[in-house]
Amino acid sequence: MTPRPFTRLLPGLLMPLAALAFAWSALAVEPDEILDDPELEARARELSEDIRCLVCQNENIDSSNAELAKDLRVLVRERLVAGDSDQQVLDYLVERYGDFVLLNPPFKPQTYLLWFGPAAILLLGGLAVAAYFRQRGREAGAGPAPTPDLNAEERKRLNALLKDEGRA
Amino acid sequence: MSKRVILLLPIAVFAVLVVAFVWGLAPDRDPSRVPSAMVDKPAPDFDLPAVTGLEIPGLKTADLNGDVMLVNFFASWCVPCRVEHPVFMDLAAKGDVKLVAINYRDKPADAVAWLAELGNPYSRIGADLTARTGIDWGVSGVPETYIIDSEGRIRYQHIGPMQVSDYEETIRPLIEELKQ
Numbered sequence: 001m002t003p004r005p006f007t008r009l010l011p012g013l014l015m016p017l018a019a020l021a022f023a024w025s026a027l028a029v030e031p032d033e034i035l036d037d038p039e040l041e042a043r044a045r046e047l048s049e050d051i052r053c054l055v056c057q058n059e060n061i062d063s064s065n066a067e068l069a070k071d072l073r074v075l076v077r078e079r080l081v082a083g084d085s086d087q088q089v090l091d092y093l094v095e096r097y098g099d100f101v102l103l104n105p106p107f108k109p110q111t112y113l114l115w116f117g118p119a120a121i122l123l124l125g126g127l128a129v130a131a132y133f134r135q136r137g138r139e140a141g142a143g144p145a146p147t148p149d150l151n152a153e154e155r156k157r158l159n160a161l162l163k164d165e166g167r168a
Numbered sequence: 169m170s171k172r173v174i175l176l177l178p179i180a181v182f183a184v185l186v187v188a189f190v191w192g193l194a195p196d197r198d199p200s201r202v203p204s205a206m207v208d209k210p211a212p213d214f215d216l217p218a219v220t221g222l223e224i225p226g227l228k229t230a231d232l233n234g235d236v237m238l239v240n241f242f243a244s245w246c247v248p249c250r251v252e253h254p255v256f257m258d259l260a261a262k263g264d265v266k267l268v269a270i271n272y273r274d275k276p277a278d279a280v281a282w283l284a285e286l287g288n289p290y291s292r293i294g295a296d297l298t299a300r301t302g303i304d305w306g307v308s309g310v311p312e313t314y315i316i317d318s319e320g321r322i323r324y325q326h327i328g329p330m331q332v333s334d335y336e337e338t339i340r341p342l343i344e345e346l347k348q
């Protein structure tokens with residue numbers, strides 16, 4: 001038996017990796033939670049990615065293995081099946097857990113600082129830089145201060161010096 | 169004049185940062201605390217059966233009307249619940265406030281054994297086997313304790329184990345205020 005070339009082994013080597021990649025994307029969602037309707041399931045997955053798991057707090061419920069995350073995933077699916085819109089599902093959760101449950105902060109007066117803060121800081125920084133360069137430009141444009149004319153005595157000394165130099 | 173303002177600017181920025189850091193590092197600030205969204209809302213609609221094996225009735229929304237009371241979410245598997253339990257035993261012995269509970273995602277037999285070991289301070293216990301009622305209350309984990317006013321409205325949500333100091337400093341004054 002001749003050894004098989006590497007290129008023919010490649011698919012066999014990549015297959016487990018591909019399987020792992022798929023397993024990763026569906027790590028937390030258990031098979032019995034998945035809805036039969038692929039369209040509803042897709043909506044559920046998308047919603048779940050924006051809902052914070054209240055137990056392991058910087059994870060969304062789609063990737064969290066906490067029991068509460070599982071309960072919330074099931075709840076989201078139940079409400080979608082019952083005919084809720086995406087917004088109604090989120091409102092239901094916000095009513096109970098507050099805005100904290102949303103990983104994507106809502107846009108409202110309490111969050112203006114969050115949304116506008118970075119832009120405001122950038123603007124202030126830009127103004128400071130602009131002011132700095134304008135100041136520098138003004139100084140450069142004016143040039144060095146003009147030298148005052150020599151008076152009679154200075155002129156005499158200068159002439160003497162120049163004469164000395166000429167002789168040397 | 170404007171030069172002086174610019175010289176003061178770094179000091180002003182520094183002051184703002186100091187305020188932000190002092191706020192952020194304050195020892196009593198817990199960034200993982202889930203802010204309460206249920207306070208001042210009426211208690212959610214629920215009707216939980218009794219814990220199988222206990223001779224204490226279950227708990228439903230209507231039971232919360234008529235008196236100021238504490239609703240404690242607990243589970244036998246929850247270690248901090250064990251820590252706070254003596255506080256509730258003490259409360260029940262004094263009889264200052266009505267105390268009911270929701271047994272959260274627990275096996276009934278475990279709950280029965282747990283209460284037999286540590287004592288039962290509750291006059292009613294609802295069995296929330298699926299934790300669905302917990303979600304309706306905005307519970308993110310046990311233990312949590314709610315203060316309900318005489319109209320069945322949630323007035324306070326205490327997250328984590330109830331320490332004697334929590335009770336004396338926060339819970340008791342609020343109960344006394346609500347009872348007037």
